[in-house]
Ligand code: HEC
């Protein structure tokens with residue numbers, strides 16, 4: 492690499508490191524040249540849905556739901572594209588598991604999924620992801636080799652983006668306790684479904700034909716007529732189905 496003798500002193504500059512040596516010896520040192528991290532968003536490359544689903548399914552057992560979906564998408568980009576995805580420490584998403592450290596708030600597949608989408612786009616598909624998650628009978632994914640529990644797994648609709656509602660509705664539908672191994676299997680498959688859905692949407696978006704279908708629940712429009720930003724009360728900011736927590740009748 493670059494080395495020049497200036498005034499009898501050798502100067503070596505290798506990969507951004509400069510150093511002087513007392514004699515005219517240039518010390519060669521292998522230093523990895525850091526590649527520039529591009530501006531957000533990073534360029535998306537279309538991915539194979541099956542590969543992403545399998546990666547997400549397996550990742551669930553390494554770091555939970557939020558990590559699983561983030562790693563499913565970003566890990567596949569890391570393998571197919573390399574830089575800059577090699578620089579993304581996907582384990583940072585572990586925090587979102589179980590609705591953030593088991594709090595049962597936003598389901599980790601949505602947190603991790605939102606992070607993945609937002610890494611490579613402005614995030615237009617996140618709303619669709621949220622809506623799809625709340626209304627779809629899941630899981631659908633059937634692994635070639637089940638890692639926890641073989642066979643069919645009961646499906647359920649969450650009606651909510653919350654981990655709590657999602658898991659409890661599934662427990663009721665399946666008859667299995669929350670801590671039964673089949674609940675973990677169910678969540679792993681749900682992760683695969685979500686990562687797959689994300690990549691389907693991102694691939695469609697890359698082709699210029701992403702068409703959202705989700706419509707906000709009727710309650711959001713009805714209750715929002717007064718509680719929303721156009722209404723006289725204007726104190727609610729939510730697209731979650733109001734009925735799931737407040738019931739469909741107005742209090743008082
Ligand atoms: C016609 C207008 C209107 C609509 C539609 C409406 N609300 Fe209200 N809501 C009000 C008003 C006015 C209050 C009283 C606000 C206050 O006191 O600050 C209120 C109060 C509430 C409260 C607090 C009540 C309490 O006991 O303190 C809740 C909860 C609520 N609304 C939920 C809903 C839900 C859920 C829907 C849809 C099913 C809905 N509202 C639709 C006008 C409306």
Ligand code: HEC
Nearest residue numbers: 710711714715718726727729730731732733734735736737
């Ligand atoms: C996940 C459950 C959940 C959903 C979904 C939800 N809410 Fe709430 N809402 C709450 C909770 C919890 C509170 C706080 C209640 C409290 O502290 O007394 C609240 C408070 C409110 C209040 C104020 C109540 C008061 O005592 O003044 C209104 C109005 C309200 N929600 C309307 C809505 C509307 C409209 C929607 C749909 C767009 C909605 N909520 C969706 C759980 C929910």
